[in-house]
Amino acid sequence: MRAPRRPAWTATLTWKAAVFIAVMCCALAALLGVLVHVSVTGQTVSDSRDKAMARLTEVTGLYEAGEPLPRFAGVDPPGLPASLRALAARGERGTMVTEYEGRPTMWAAGPADGRALAVRLDYTQSAETIDALDRSILGSSVLAIGATLLVGVFAVTRVTRRLHLTAQVARRISAGDLDARVDDPRTKDPSRPQDEVATVSGALDTMASSLQRKLQTEQRFTADVAHELRTPLTGLSAAAELLPEGRPSELVRDRVRAMRGLTEDLLEISRLDARTETVDLAVHELGPLAERVVRASGTDTEVRVVRDATVETDRRRVERVLGNLVANAHRHGAPPVVVTVDGPVVSVRDHGPGYPAYLLESGPQRFRTESGGKGHGLGLTIAVGQAGVIGAELVFAAAPDGGAEARLRLPEYVRLAAAESEE
Numbered sequence: 001m002r003a004p005r006r007p008a009w010t011a012t013l014t015w016k017a018a019v020f021i022a023v024m025c026c027a028l029a030a031l032l033g034v035l036v037h038v039s040v041t042g043q044t045v046s047d048s049r050d051k052a053m054a055r056l057t058e059v060t061g062l063y064e065a066g067e068p069l070p071r072f073a074g075v076d077p078p079g080l081p082a083s084l085r086a087l088a089a090r091g092e093r094g095t096m097v098t099e100y101e102g103r104p105t106m107w108a109a110g111p112a113d114g115r116a117l118a119v120r121l122d123y124t125q126s127a128e129t130i131d132a133l134d135r136s137i138l139g140s141s142v143l144a145i146g147a148t149l150l151v152g153v154f155a156v157t158r159v160t161r162r163l164h165l166t167a168q169v170a171r172r173i174s175a176g177d178l179d180a181r182v183d184d185p186r187t188k189d190p191s192r193p194q195d196e197v198a199t200v201s202g203a204l205d206t207m208a209s210s211l212q213r214k215l216q217t218e219q220r221f222t223a224d225v226a227h228e229l230r231t232p233l234t235g236l237s238a239a240a241e242l243l244p245e246g247r248p249s250e251l252v253r254d255r256v257r258a259m260r261g262l263t264e265d266l267l268e269i270s271r272l273d274a275r276t277e278t279v280d281l282a283v284h285e286l287g288p289l290a291e292r293v294v295r296a297s298g299t300d301t302e303v304r305v306v307r308d309a310t311v312e313t314d315r316r317r318v319e320r321v322l323g324n325l326v327a328n329a330h331r332h333g334a335p336p337v338v339v340t341v342d343g344p345v346v347s348v349r350d351h352g353p354g355y356p357a358y359l360l361e362s363g364p365q366r367f368r369t370e371s372g373g374k375g376h377g378l379g380l381t382i383a384v385g386q387a388g389v390i391g392a393e394l395v396f397a398a399a400p401d402g403g404a405e406a407r408l409r410l411p412e413y414v415r416l417a418a419a420e421s422e423e
Contacts, residue, residue, distance in 0.1 A: 013160050014153065021152040022145065029141035033134075040133055044126045049095045052108035055119045056093065060110060063117055073119040080118050084109045088116035097123055162197045166204060173204075178212040181205045215273075223270035229263045265378040272385035279314045279390055283413050286311050287341045293322040294339055299330050306342040312413040317386045321394070322346060324379040325406045333404055344412040351403040355396050363396070 059073040069075075076085065079100045084107055087094045093110040100107075104123035109116045165182060172180035182205055186198035194202070237256045243249040271277055287308040294301045296319070311318075322339070325348040329337045333350025340347045358365070364380035380396075383406075387394040393409040 013163070014156050017156040018149060018153050022149055025145040025148050026141075029145055033137040033141055036137055037130075037134060041130050044130060045097070048097075048106045048121065048123060048126050049108070052095050052106045052119060052121050053093070055121065056108040056110055056117070059119050060112070060117060063112055072121070073117070075112055075117050076115050077118055077120070079105075079120075080107060080109060080116060084118070085116045088112070088118070089114065159197060162201070166197070166201050169208075170204060173208050173211070178208060178215065181208060219270055219273045222266055226263050226266035226270065229259075230267075233260050233263060262378070265382060268382055269378065269385065272382070272389065277389045280316070281312055281314060283310060283312050284315050284318075285309075286344065286346065286410065289315065289318060290322060290339050290341050290346055293319050294326065297323060297326050299326060299337070300335065301326055301330075301337045301339055304338060304340045306340060308341060309343045310413045311344055311410040313392070313410050314390050317390050318392075318408075318410070321383045321386050321392070321408060322348070324383040325408070328379050328383075329404065329406075344410045345407055346410070347405055347407045349399055349403060349405045351399075353404075354398045354402065355404045359396055360398065 055073070059069055062069055062073075063075075079098075081096050081098050084094055084096045088109040088111050091111045093108070095106060095108045097104060097106050099105065100120060104127040106121040106123045106126075107118055108121075109118035111117070162184065169180045169182045182201040184198050184201040184205075186192055186194050187202035187205070233256065237253075237260060240249065240253045240256050243252060285308060287305040290305075291303050294303050326337065326339065329348055329350035329352075333352030336351060338349045340349065359380070364384060384394055387408060391411055395407045395409075397405050397407065399405045
């Protein structure tokens with residue numbers, strides 16, 4: 001039988017710090033309480049014992065002089081503890097605190113002609129003093145623990161809040177927001193002492209700045225190379241068209257077209273990386289839009305419209321995304337390839353080996369290849385980028401009965417009149 005899983009909040013640093021502070025405060029309060037209790041109780045008992053022994057000495061003098069004993073003294077009086085009686089019978093003197101007639105009593109006894117001469121003192125006030133002290137120790141300990149716990153949790157929460165902010169910025173950077181920074185005020189002034197959290201925050205900001213500079217340099221390099229390649233490729237394409245017909249000419253034209261397509265893809269990725277794309281929103285019926293994409297692809301793809309929907313999106317970019325998904329399914333998957341429209345969701349499904357594990361885990365990666373050069377490269381990378389521009393969600397998954405499935409969820413358009421009628 002598996003042990004029940006602890007709630008997630010029990011793993012937080014605040015909770016652990018609170019428990020640690022509470023345990024340490026309780027231990028310290030208990031130690032101090034015991035020390036104070038033992039010290040005060042010992043002093044109170046010692047004072048009462050000295051007073052009882054002094055009265056026993058006075059009563060012993062009265063007994064030896066044959067004078068009458070006071071009412072708090074007597075020889076073998078009733079209620080005298082047996083152990084104290086036996087001690088006096090052996091010729092020794094001693095004291096003991098017991099209950100007598102329902103009240104705390106201090107007894108002192110000594111030898112008297114083979115019997116026990118004893119005196120008793122009311123110990124009620126001393127006992128109440130000790131009880132009041134214990135209650136005061138307990139109350140002050142609870143207050144001290146509560147105050148210390150509140151102050152400790154407040155201090156720890158300030159630290160954990162900064163850690164959460166640092167983690168949030170790190171997640172934003174990993175999601176592609178390279179402008180995200182922690183900007184801890186402790187890192188801006190070099191003369192100001194820094195704690196460990198500020199050191200981590202500063203290191204994260206430095207790493208993000210360095211990463212941003214490197215990526216921007218690579219993006220500019222890719223864009224410059226792709227742009228510079230367009231002119232010679234245009235001339236090469238024109239020259240290839242002048243070649244005499246034949247197999248060599250077809251191979252040259254095919255390679256030139258592939259290079260031009262790769263160059264255009266690189267330029268598109270560079271624009272997406274620069275985040276300078278603008279969106280031309282309009283209202284479209286999703287079913288006919290998907291059918292038009294399939295017809296333009298010239299492939300044997302089945303279109304199923306389970307439930308049509310009206311979406312507000314950029315038609316050109318949606319066509320680009322669906323076109324890349326359909327082309328990828330035919331290039332790397334296996335027939336039949338099916339495009340299904342179910343409300344604002346369009347899925348592209350093939351029956352091939354499915355997407356590789358790295359793609360399902362972290363998304364498509366440009367120029368990433370699998371199985372000896374068979375990869376998904378720029379096409380799916382562009383699809384993800386264009387989906388992000390129009391605010392759509394593109395998810396890659398493995399189909400339940402085999403194959404690959406990509407699902408594109410678009411923002412559904414809700415007419416105002418229809419919304420009001422539903423209300």
